[in-house]
Amino acid sequence: MSERKYDSKEEEQYALWCDEAVEWGLLDEWEYQPPSWLLTPKATVMVEKQLKTKVKMIEKTVYQSHSYTCDMRLVLSELGLRAFSGVFPTTYLADVDWYLFGRRKTIMVDVKGGHQSYDGGRSFSINQKLMYWFYKIVIEKVVPWKSQRDRKGKPKKTNKDGTMKANKCFFMDTFCPDTLRYQKNGELSAMGKDCPTVEEFINNIKETK
Secondary structure (H helix, E strand, O other): OOOOOOOOHHHHHHHHHHHHHHHOOOEEEEEEOOOOEEEEOOEEEEEEEEOOOOEEEEEEEEEOOEEEOOOEEEEEOHHHHHHOOOOOHHHHHHOOOOHHHOOOOEEEEEEOOOOOOHHHHHHHHHHHHHHHHHHOOOEEEEOOOOOOEOOOOOEOOEOOOOOEOOOOOHHHHOOOOHHHOEOOOOOEOHHHHHOOOHHHHHHHHHHHO
16 A cells, blocks of 8 residues: 555545556546635624724634645546546536646546445535536546445345346446455455456457547
8 A cells, every 4th residue: 555644545545546547558647635726715704893992993704715625636648538538427528628737638536435424425516516616627526446245245236137236436437456456365355356457447448449
């Protein structure tokens, strides 16, 4: 695992994915927690304050300012541009003009766990909408991994023919980082069993394009 400190296990897992995507030429670069964006300024009012000899107007804060910081900023390579159209559909749909990043196709990501509180999901949704409203920047929600099998190793979801139905998550749609594919004993992890490798993902791009 990376020596950098992350705010969650999911962010650390996704950082490993980013590193491998750079190694394989899918990303040109990536950044953890890029600069914040101001969504609402501080709200203040002027009120009277009685001094000994006069009345002075002073500023009082009603609400503090509100800013948003996404978890990751990804800069796609030419290969990545072809590879991720189905993975980050909202960004591609919006066709955002990335003038802030030298006109390179940039994906802004907010990493979430498989389970999150109602309040956490609601606050993200509000930030996501405000970011597009004020800055025309799409924030893509990413859940790196969701368990596909129960404790007995059986698929949690199945198709009518009994085959495993994918529990949708980012690693299933792309690839599992190599450092997460194996357990300490050398056996394949749950991710390793059910997710493509980066090589399989890239080969699939070349076959379908």
